[in-house]
Amino acid sequence: MDGKKTGMKTFAVASGKGGTGKTMLSANLAASLALDGRPVTVLDADLGLANADIAMGLNPEVTLKHVVRGQAELKDTLIEGPAGLRLIPGGSSVAELAGMGTDQIIGLIDRVKQLCRPDEWLIIDAAAGIHDTVMAFLTSADEVCLICTPDPSSLIDAYATAKQLGRLRPTLPIAVIVNQTDSQRHGVLVFERLKLICGQFLSTDLRYAGAVRRDDGVVAATRMRRLILLEDPSNPAAQDIEDAAGMLFHHRLPDRRDDNLIDKFKAAFKKTA
Ligand SMILES: Nc1ncnc2c1ncn2[C@@H]1O[C@H](COP(=O)(O)OP(=O)(O)O)[C@@H](O)[C@H]1O
Ligand SMILES: [Mg+2]
Structure with missing residues (x-):
């Protein structure tokens, strides 16, 4: 629970590629x-x-x-x-x-x-x-949340989107959620790869806002036209989404990950702070 309420904010959820x-x-x-x-x-x-x-x-x-x-x-x-x-x-x-x-x-x-x-x-x-x-x-928007997947073409398209955003509005903050990963660690690795590509060619800095694992529960919920977060909050992908919401909306690191992973999260956070 965030507790305090701040003013109106707009987040745009984007990706170069469809289906991310x-x-x-x-x-x-x-x-x-x-x-x-x-x-x-x-x-x-x-x-x-x-x-x-x-x-x-x-x-x-x-x-x-x-x-x-x-x-x-x-x-x-x-x-x-x-x-x-x-x-x-x-x-x-x-x-x-x-x-x-x-x-x-x-x-x-x-x-x-x-x-x-x-x-x-x-x-x-x-x-x-x-x-x-x-x-x-x-x-x-006040912030763009780029969704990419580990798929190389998704990374290239995310890069193209970040590049275009940097051209049009250089000060626009960009957060990244890596979706459909094998693990949380996989998400950080994909993010680091994207950040490396962007860092080489763009002035735009990217902020890490988490990884969401690929999970059949999401597919099943989608088929039932329900939201996994409400349907099965203990589902791994649903927990990842909760963590990502904390990072994206409240700049809050998740607290239920192993220490090693938290260090990686923190490093990803710090480089972009
Ligand atoms: N983490 C995930 N695990 C499993 N399936 C997923 C996951 N994220 C998305 N999907 C599935 O991928 C498909 C495309 O998702 P969608 O949100 O419609 O993509 P987009 O809006 O980017 O086109 C949907 O069937 C959705 O259920
Ligand atoms: Mg869509």
């Missing part, structure tokens, strides 16, 4: 905040291919599709989800959404922020890639 776990993590990380008593809204910003509602087991009647078509107000899209978090659902297979320009997106984000309460945190579940519209969402 952005939606799964956006939803579960938001649920972790909600369980802590934090007002939190998830904005499904994977325009045209939105699926955060599916991940959360929701069936919204009003989505961003209706807003873009002038058929509904933005506030009408807000729907309550697991653990009391709120979701602004995107629309799927909607050409108008996929074709939104940067200015329209900046306007949309402003309106979303106005809808949030003063101490609410906004989690933007972004689309993959480094298209201008994706970058408009990412650069609107």
Whole structure:
């Protein structure tokens, strides 16, 4: 439990590559905040291919599709989800959404922020890639959380995203969660590799925000349209997500790891502090 509440903050969950776990993590990380008593809204910003509602087991009647078509107000899209978090659902297979320009997106984000309460945190579940519209969402955030996997192409795409972010907003903080790892240690190694690539070519510094192990429980929860954090909090991946939430949102190191690993975590933390 964090205890103190600070003002509004926006985190954008991103990755160069698709399928890294952005939606799964956006939803579960938001649920972790909600369980802590934090007002939190998830904005499904994977325009045209939105699926955060599916991940959360929701069936919204009003989505961003209706807003873009002038058929509904933005506030009408807000729907309550697991653990009391709120979701602004995107629309799927909607050409108008996929074709939104940067200015329209900046306007949309402003309106979303106005809808949030003063101490609410906004989690933007972004689309993959480094298209201008994706970058408009990412650069609107207070911090970007890059999701990468141990897959080499995911690392290269994460690097490309960090590079583009560094170009557009050099002061934007970037945290990294390594998803689908074999172990916690594996996550630190992957992060160090990414940091090395970025350090050689970018001025952008990266902050470690944890590793989430690959686990069949996550797959099963996804199929049931439930969140692993709520479905089975003792699941290894669910525990990893809790630890990652502590690191990402509260800059708090996990306390249930072995000493050796904590040293590695601390080293990863320190280099980026
Ligand atoms: N740590 C994990 N362990 C097992 N499966 C995972 C894990 N993270 C994500 N997945 C699975 O990978 C798939 C893609 O995840 P998703 O969150 O939709 O990715 P993205 O939003 O980046 O495209 C989903 O089926 C999800 O259940
Ligand atoms: Mg997604």
